[in-house]
Amino acid sequence: DLYVKVGFIELASRVFSMMRFKTEVSWGSLISGYAQNGLANRAFEAVVEMQRLGFGPDLVTLVGVLSACSQVGSLKTGRSVHCYMLRRHVLDRVAATALMDMYSKCGVLARSREIFEKIGKKDLVCWNTMISCYGIHGKGEEVISLFIKMTTESNIKPDHATFATLLSALSHSGLVEQGQHWYRVMVDRYGIEPSEKHYLCLIDLFARSGRVEE
Numbered sequence: 001d002l003y004v005k006v007g008f009i010e011l012a013s014r015v016f017s018m019m020r021f022k023t024e025v026s027w028g029s030l031i032s033g034y035a036q037n038g039l040a041n042r043a044f045e046a047v048v049e050m051q052r053l054g055f056g057p058d059l060v061t062l063v064g065v066l067s068a069c070s071q072v073g074s075l076k077t078g079r080s081v082h083c084y085m086l087r088r089h090v091l092d093r094v095a096a097t098a099l100m101d102m103y104s105k106c107g108v109l110a111r112s113r114e115i116f117e118k119i120g121k122k123d124l125v126c127w128n129t130m131i132s133c134y135g136i137h138g139k140g141e142e143v144i145s146l147f148i149k150m151t152t153e154s155n156i157k158p159d160h161a162t163f164a165t166l167l168s169a170l171s172h173s174g175l176v177e178q179g180q181h182w183y184r185v186m187v188d189r190y191g192i193e194p195s196e197k198h199y200l201c202l203i204d205l206f207a208r209s210g211r212v213e214e
Helices: 009-018 024-036 040-052 059-072 075-088 093-105 109-118 124-136 140-152 160-173 176-189 196-208
Strands: none
Touching: 009 024, 024 040, 024 059, 040 059, 040 075, 059 075, 059 093, 075 093, 093 109, 093 124, 109 124, 124 140, 124 160, 140 160, 140 176, 160 176, 160 196, 176 196
């Protein structure tokens, strides 16, 4: 676990292989280490081997593997993890949002939306994740529609992360006026103090539309 935390994953792997008695905790540490270092394939291979030896990774470990899949765009491994989750676990909101993020970053936005729609009681993290999924793909109009649905139909109050994602999506979509409008909504209606991230989104918004001086 120490070698994993300081980034010496190959050394951690060798130490693990020399362990005479392996536990679910030691397996989980190794898999998390692979995941944290973007080694999605090796992480899932360890999951398969762990299962073969009679151990079962928990959802926290599998979410870590999904995070690695998101980082490297490993759709095949991500799908394998998803199938494993469905066979072995009842998906909670944390696992569902990790799946949404993975599918979106691997280019399968429709699958992200399917998972989102199946979540019963959606919290702010679920909504922020789905907004982020659309934002990654530059779907500005869909982001606005989803934001309005969140705040009206579901009566969930957005936070600073929601607006950072919203502004970023509008920037990537070239919707300058909409970006300015929702920035004012953030400050005036919701009383959210702009952070550096929000200002950077505004700068990017104007720069992408050729309005650098503004």
